[in-house]
Amino acid sequence: MRLARYVVRRVLLLPVLLVGVSVLSFVLSHLVPADPATAFLGQRAAGDPVVVAAFKHRWGLDRPLPVQYWIYLEGLLHGDMGTSLSTRRPVTVDLRERFPATVELAIGAMVLSVVVGVPLGLFAGVRRRGIAADAARAVSLLGVSTPVFWLGLMAIILFYAELGWAPAPGPLGLEVTPPPTITGLLIPDAVLAGQFGVALDALKHLALPAAVLSTYSLGSLTRLMRSTMIETLTEDYVRTARAKGLPHWSVVVRHAARNAFIPVLTVMGLNFGNLLAGAVVTETVFSWPGLGQYAFEAASSLDFAAIMGVGMLIALTYLVMSLLVDVTYAFIDPRVRIG
Amino acid sequence: MNRRRASVGGGSRIGRRALFGTAGAAIGSAWLHRLLDAAPAGAAPAAGGTLLVGEGFDIANLDPGRTLDLTSNMINLAVYDTLVTFAGEDLKTPKPRLATSWTVSPDGKTYTFKLRSGVRFESGRELTSEDVKWSFDRLKNIESQAAFLLDGVDNVGAPDPQTVTITLQRPKPSIIPIVSHPSLGVLDRVVVQAQGGDAGADAKTKDHAESFLSSHSAGTGAFRLVSYSPNNEAILARNPSSWRQPHVERVVLKNILEPASQQLQLERGSIDIADTIGHPQADALVSRPGVVVRHSMSATTFYLLMNLDPKIGGPFSNPKVQQAVRYALDYEGLMALAGPGAVRLAGMLTPAFPGALPASEAVKTDRARAKALLKEANLTGARGKLSYVSGWVRFGVQIDPVVQKIQADLATVGIQVELNGMPILAAKQLFRGGNAQFLIWSWAPDYADQDDYLVFLPGRLVGKYAHWTPETSPEARQLAALGAQAETEIDTQKRSALYQRVDHMLAQGPWVPLFVPALPFAFRSAVGGATYNAIWELDLAAITKS
Numbered sequence: 001m002r003l004a005r006y007v008v009r010r011v012l013l014l015p016v017l018l019v020g021v022s023v024l025s026f027v028l029s030h031l032v033p034a035d036p037a038t039a040f041l042g043q044r045a046a047g048d049p050v051v052v053a054a055f056k057h058r059w060g061l062d063r064p065l066p067v068q069y070w071i072y073l074e075g076l077l078h079g080d081m082g083t084s085l086s087t088r089r090p091v092t093v094d095l096r097e098r099f100p101a102t103v104e105l106a107i108g109a110m111v112l113s114v115v116v117g118v119p120l121g122l123f124a125g126v127r128r129r130g131i132a133a134d135a136a137r138a139v140s141l142l143g144v145s146t147p148v149f150w151l152g153l154m155a156i157i158l159f160y161a162e163l164g165w166a167p168a169p170g171p172l173g174l175e176v177t178p179p180p181t182i183t184g185l186l187i188p189d190a191v192l193a194g195q196f197g198v199a200l201d202a203l204k205h206l207a208l209p210a211a212v213l214s215t216y217s218l219g220s221l222t223r224l225m226r227s228t229m230i231e232t233l234t235e236d237y238v239r240t241a242r243a244k245g246l247p248h249w250s251v252v253v254r255h256a257a258r259n260a261f262i263p264v265l266t267v268m269g270l271n272f273g274n275l276l277a278g279a280v281v282t283e284t285v286f287s288w289p290g291l292g293q294y295a296f297e298a299a300s301s302l303d304f305a306a307i308m309g310v311g312m313l314i315a316l317t318y319l320v321m322s323l324l325v326d327v328t329y330a331f332i333d334p335r336v337r338i339g
Numbered sequence: 340m341n342r343r344r345a346s347v348g349g350g351s352r353i354g355r356r357a358l359f360g361t362a363g364a365a366i367g368s369a370w371l372h373r374l375l376d377a378a379p380a381g382a383a384p385a386a387g388g389t390l391l392v393g394e395g396f397d398i399a400n401l402d403p404g405r406t407l408d409l410t411s412n413m414i415n416l417a418v419y420d421t422l423v424t425f426a427g428e429d430l431k432t433p434k435p436r437l438a439t440s441w442t443v444s445p446d447g448k449t450y451t452f453k454l455r456s457g458v459r460f461e462s463g464r465e466l467t468s469e470d471v472k473w474s475f476d477r478l479k480n481i482e483s484q485a486a487f488l489l490d491g492v493d494n495v496g497a498p499d500p501q502t503v504t505i506t507l508q509r510p511k512p513s514i515i516p517i518v519s520h521p522s523l524g525v526l527d528r529v530v531v532q533a534q535g536g537d538a539g540a541d542a543k544t545k546d547h548a549e550s551f552l553s554s555h556s557a558g559t560g561a562f563r564l565v566s567y568s569p570n571n572e573a574i575l576a577r578n579p580s581s582w583r584q585p586h587v588e589r590v591v592l593k594n595i596l597e598p599a600s601q602q603l604q605l606e607r608g609s610i611d612i613a614d615t616i617g618h619p620q621a622d623a624l625v626s627r628p629g630v631v632v633r634h635s636m637s638a639t640t641f642y643l644l645m646n647l648d649p650k651i652g653g654p655f656s657n658p659k660v661q662q663a664v665r666y667a668l669d670y671e672g673l674m675a676l677a678g679p680g681a682v683r684l685a686g687m688l689t690p691a692f693p694g695a696l697p698a699s700e701a702v703k704t705d706r707a708r709a710k711a712l713l714k715e716a717n718l719t720g721a722r723g724k725l726s727y728v729s730g731w732v733r734f735g736v737q738i739d740p741v742v743q744k745i746q747a748d749l750a751t752v753g754i755q756v757e758l759n760g761m762p763i764l765a766a767k768q769l770f771r772g773g774n775a776q777f778l779i780w781s782w783a784p785d786y787a788d789q790d791d792y793l794v795f796l797p798g799r800l801v802g803k804y805a806h807w808t809p810e811t812s813p814e815a816r817q818l819a820a821l822g823a824q825a826e827t828e829i830d831t832q833k834r835s836a837l838y839q840r841v842d843h844m845l846a847q848g849p850w851v852p853l854f855v856p857a858l859p860f861a862f863r864s865a866v867g868g869a870t871y872n873a874i875w876e877l878d879l880a881a882i883t884k885s
Contacts (some may be wrong), residue, residue, distance in 0.1 A: 022508055033765070038764060044800060087400075088553050153599065247573060
């Protein structure tokens with residue numbers, strides 16, 4: 001009951017926080033000392049006051065800033081996030097098209113970083129010296145310090161250009177028709193449509209960018225899992241379990257690892273939000289048509305509606321992930337009381 | 340006792356487990372093989388039918404009436420037809436397209452075009468002169484950034500279904516290359532009106548067809564637009580109603596921002612054409628088997644601007660300093676940085692069109708003379724800021740090494756410039772606000788005529804950015820008048836001679852003409868007919884793929 005009240009309270013706060021984010025992104029984007037007309041009009045057009053005036057009038061840019069924001073907020077309350085200057089489509093349509101691509105990439109990266117990072121960190125926490133520990137240290141150091149841009153290009157050169165193991169950058173082969181949209185995620189949509197060849201093609205295309213994107217998360221999860229394991233293995237209940245004569249790996253997995261995993265779970269949730277927000281470089285290198293690329297183009301061209309739409313979507317994602325992590329935390333750790 | 344079983348025929352029997360295991364493995368393997376090897380469901384026609392183009396997109400939208408962007412031009416050239424066109428790289432000899440012939444009145448103010456008969460839109464409806472008039476009126480009345488193309492046009496007439504007339508306020512020979520621009524592609528007015536299109540005087544507020552035209556086409560071109568995912572991918576398919584047929588069934592244009600990625604994908608055969616690579620990528624691809632590299636002359640002029648307003652330009656507003664800058668530069672070194680195929684500019688007009696000064700008349704490096712001019716101006720040790728777009732790569736030219744070279748060259752004669760790299764938006768703002776002291780910039784053609792480069796004249800668009808007006812000096816006034824005379828001269832030879840005089844005077848203005856780069860692009864050897872045009876990049880309908 002307490003948990004339910006807590007969840008309801010957090011959900012009710014979401015709109016208020018999102019309005020705050022919209023104000024912040026509106027103010028920050030308008031602080032840039034440049035004019036969208038400069039970004040969107042060619043040299044000739046930008047020198048013609050009639051064309052500039054028509055452009056500004058068409059996009060509401062000739063109104064005072066508070067009026068522009070108020071009009072935006074009114075639209076937002078009706079689910080209208082305005083029209084993108086770059087794509088000339090409703091921002092909601094753009095986000096609906098772009099967000100799933102980033103989610104799919106982030107899920108792929110998250111799965112890889114958890115599947116590799118958590119066991120590696122666990123093993124390195126148990127065997128504090130030796131190959132596993134060294135491997136874990138190397139992986140976590142390289143993961144958090146290697147620039148994604150460089151890694152992505154090197155990965156393309158090695159796995160695609162030289163070895164031919166990976167397909168060309170992009171979410172699907174150029175000659176493959178995308179499956180009908182159900183969830184917006186290519187692999188599930190292809191499976192649901194019975195197009196298993198397309199699903200496999202999408203999976204092959206996802207593998208390399210997801211691996212590249214996962215490196216930071218992999219590094220941080222490995223390191224965290226190792227340190228929480230080391231700490232947990234010194235706890236009294238672990239000593240008690242050993243004293244009771246339980247097998248070593250039973251103690252490690254059933255007793256220590258479960259508890260060591262709790263803080264890792266929190267970080268996983270935050271990492272997922274980071275993956276969604278920080279995929280811009282990976283998406284650019286791999287020609288992945290996701291939110292990151294959209295955000296970069298919006299920021300580069302002062303596309304205010306798109307900038308604010310992306311800002312609010314990412315904020316919403318972080319808030320939801322944070323809520324899910326808190327709730328999950330409360331479920332799996334009975335010591336935690338929230339609300 | 341051996342438990343060996345006896346088998347029929349004397350050999351050992353295969354156990355049930357082994358039998359089922361083997362059968363299962365065989366079936367599973369066959370399924371897996373089928374899964375891995377089978378073409379994915381929904382795969383397009385086999386290679387040879389689909390052309391795959393990788394390019395860094397330059398698209399705001401695909402509404403012909405509202406865009407001038409290069410990639411948009413390329414797509415619109417494929418899906419819409421214009422009255423006239425140019426073939427391949429050529430931008431000097433207009434060819435018939437929707438118009439089979441055209442005449443001009445003796446006073447040069449009225450052009451009459453005879454339309455090709457039997458041309459049908461995607462919808463199946465036959466094209467008439469009313470569609471041409473509607474499309475042109477729409478472009479003019481929506482007052483978009485492409486509307487200037489019809490500046491000086493008084494009226495577009497449709498006296499009969501096969502005749503279009505364009506009446507001008509004053510003679511304007513450039514109208515012929517202008518109507519070849521993809522922004523003047525003819526739309527199916529019935530379809531576009533049904534989707535909110537308007538061509539009336541209030542089209543600025545009443546036209547709402549942009550969204551439709553950015554995801555659908557309504558033309559007579561060789562292709563039709565199947566889909567466009569903004570900044571991601573555009574897919575074109577053969578238009579069965581078209582009077583001209585392409586050589587491929589389908590074109591997929593993929594937005595690949597990284598030139599290095601385009602290079603790799605071309606090498607691996609994942610794309611057929613890499614359209615926006617730089618010179619380093621072109622150099623790497625030259626030796627690759629199965630790849631052809633070309634350098635096509637662009638019409639884009641690279642130049643330095645020096646501000647004539649003393650408050651902004653400082654020492655660079657002094658004509659003697661401007662001359663000194665022209666003499667100080669090492670043009671051989673700059674041409675090396677401009678890349679293979681680049682052409683030296685003698686004046687501000689592009690050599691792609693008739694009338695530009697030949698490269699042989701370009702100023703030669705003369706540092707002694709530069710120093711003498713600075714001494715005469717009492718400005719030895721002049722200082723300033725050279726502004727540029729940091730990290731800019733345009734038409735294969737990397738700007739950073741070019742500005743570093745300019746800085747070093749000017750230092751040899753005592754002019755100290757600080758490099759002021761900035762993001763592109765800030766640089767555009769500086770340039771268009773007329774606040775740049777000393778700046779490197781470029782001008783790409785809007786249409787295929789020297790007219791388009793009169794923007795550098797006193798009082799015209801770019802001239803104003805340098806604070807150069809007819810009032811600046813008697814020579815400026817004379818040049819402004821000469822330019823106006825050149826753009827209305829209907830005799831081709833006289834026009835060309837006038838432009839040369841204009842160019843000669845422009846070269847003494849607040850500019851340093853640098854070069855016109857050649858644009859590198861590459862394609863697989865199975866591709867034929869790929870040529871680069873300075874206005875619309877590739878003519879997709881002319882490309883073959885074996």
